[in-house]
Amino acid sequence: MIFLLILILMIFLANLPWMTTNFMLLFPAKKSLPIIILEVILYFLIFRLITYALEWSMIGSVHNQDWQFYAALLSLFIVSSSPGFVIKVLWK
Template sequence: MTASMYILLLLAVVLANIPFLTPRWFGVLPLKQKRFGHHLLELLAGFVLTAALAYLLESRAGSVHEQGWEFYAVNLCLFLVFAFPGFVWRYFWHSRHQQ
């Protein structure tokens, strides 16, 4: 694996966990209360950003391979697995210690 692949994986882990670690909308706009729907939209945006960067890196390395829906379904599931630590911290660990 090349350094760009490691950076892409690290970026995917960070983008998957950021929605759960900050009370701000996309890390910029403050919200009174960030709901689960906000987290889902941020997760989707992080997935799209990661996929676009992966496509850009692949196109720079050579020809881009055609992918079916299965490839994107597996990548989305992997992105959700990356988001699991942030989800656990936000909904199970953090809320228990706030009370």
């Protein structure tokens, strides 16, 4: 069940920059592609902090991860943001 909630959270956070007009939901800004990419990376860091806290609370420790794990997770996060990209850019 928690795995499904983590996937839903990842898809939600990955698509949030494409669906909103404010930067990080707080600051009104005219969003261009570099700002959206920066926002996707910031939401990835927020997602990783949430999953780190969940792993710490459920297991009691956090497994050591190398750079390959983070590269694969960031790639999965970027692929998860593709529905927002299609709706915002390609269907425009």
